[in-house]
Amino acid sequence: MRNMKFLFAIAFLFFSTFLFAQDSTWRKHGDTGLVRVHKDPRVELLIKKQAQINEETSRNSRKSGKGFRLMIISTNSRDEAIAAKTTVYTYFPELKAYLWHQSPYYKLKAGNFKERKEAEEYQKRLNAYFPKGVFIMNDVVEYKPDREEEY
Numbered sequence: 001m002r003n004m005k006f007l008f009a010i011a012f013l014f015f016s017t018f019l020f021a022q023d024s025t026w027r028k029h030g031d032t033g034l035v036r037v038h039k040d041p042r043v044e045l046l047i048k049k050q051a052q053i054n055e056e057t058s059r060n061s062r063k064s065g066k067g068f069r070l071m072i073i074s075t076n077s078r079d080e081a082i083a084a085k086t087t088v089y090t091y092f093p094e095l096k097a098y099l100w101h102q103s104p105y106y107k108l109k110a111g112n113f114k115e116r117k118e119a120e121e122y123q124k125r126l127n128a129y130f131p132k133g134v135f136i137m138n139d140v141v142e143y144k145p146d147r148e149e150e151y
Contacts, residue, residue, distance in 0.1 A: 067141035068119040069098070069109040070126060070134050081106035087129050095122065096142070112141040 073084045081099055088097045088110050095110045110126075113119040119136045126134040 064140050068113040069139040070111050071137050072108040074105050074107045084108050
């Protein structure tokens with residue numbers, strides 16, 4: 001028991017001295033705990049330029065407006081919806097297909113048409129692959145302002 005008290009006292013002195021030594025060493029060197037960063041001012045210019053490029057690129061890619069899309073399929077079967085999307089991409093690679101799940105249905109729309117007449121032309125062609133019918137829907141469509149036609 002006496003040995004145990006002695007060991008405890010030595011351990012306490014050792015650890016308190018260790019902590020005190022670290023604290024005094026820290027104060028001796030005048031370290032405030034802050035990190036000083038020296039950077040090239042050109043880095044800041046590059047960051048601003050990249051942010052500007054990213055904003056312009058994303059702004060141009062998000063243009064949207066009123067238009068038309070073709071409703072290809074609305075089904076409970078995910079496999080059937082994916083097969084329909086594959087068919088659209090196989091025979092009409094220029095059309096962008098949009099597949100989403102609105103419980104309990106999987107819906108597939110295709111195209112970004114500004115004019116109804118354009119949508120009608122594709123509707124006739126798509127009806128050959130989808131005998132249940134393809135329907136023209138009013139929708140908000142994506143378009144690129146510098147191109148006249150975007151499907």
